[in-house]
Amino acid sequence: xxxxxxxxxxxxxxxxxxxxxxxxxxxxxxxxxxxxxxxxxxxxxxxxxxxxxxxxxxxxxxxxxxxxxxxxxxxxxxxxxxxxxxxxxxxxxxxxxxxxxxxxxxxxxxxxxxxxxxxxxxxxxxxxxxxxxxxxxxxxxxxxxxxxxxxxxxxxxxxxxxxxxxxxxxxxxxxxxxxxxxxxx
Numbered sequence: 001x002x003x004x005x006x007x008x009x010x011x012x013x014x015x016x017x018x019x020x021x022x023x024x025x026x027x028x029x030x031x032x033x034x035x036x037x038x039x040x041x042x043x044x045x046x047x048x049x050x051x052x053x054x055x056x057x058x059x060x061x062x063x064x065x066x067x068x069x070x071x072x073x074x075x076x077x078x079x080x081x082x083x084x085x086x087x088x089x090x091x092x093x094x095x096x097x098x099x100x101x102x103x104x105x106x107x108x109x110x111x112x113x114x115x116x117x118x119x120x121x122x123x124x125x126x127x128x129x130x131x132x133x134x135x136x137x138x139x140x141x142x143x144x145x146x147x148x149x150x151x152x153x154x155x156x157x158x159x160x161x162x163x164x165x166x167x168x169x170x171x172x173x174x175x176x177x178x179x180x181x182x183x184x185x
């Protein structure tokens with residue numbers, strides 16, 4: 001059991017807080033707090049990033065978003081290009097920004113990738129396409145998205161707070177849900 005006179009708790013990961021919590025739980029004290037205190041989560045907000053829009057202007061997320069609610073069509077995979085174009089068409093009457101997120105590990109390919117994006121999209125939309133370079137996994141985590149999700153439409157306020165997230169490709173139900181979130185006060 002160790003050295004003579006040594007505490008039997010030495011080296012163990014018990015703390016006074018754990019003992020107090022166990023004791024309070026056994027006495028029913030924690031039941032007074034209620035489920036709402038334990039379920040409170042911090043609000044989700046768009047992580048701040050800088051992006052150079054396809055028109056060449058530098059933009060900041062969320063600082064340079066339009067006044068009012070904006071739909072961010074965020075994509076993480078090349079395969080989702082068709083879905084982002086479909087979302088852009090479905091949300092043409094609403095403020096929206098397309099945000100493809102690329103890993104910084106392929107930053108050397110940036111001119112080639114951004115040139116390809118400029119070639120694929122009409123010139124009139126270049127100011128609404130803001131490629132972001134950095135950590136896609138961290139970006140997903142900040143928005144509460146799973147690692148396997150490739151596209152999501154995030155409804156944001158000008159301060160970056162998230163009002164709703166619609167995942168996946170645009171279906172009639174998903175488009176109506178986004179339009180409803182954008183139109184709601």
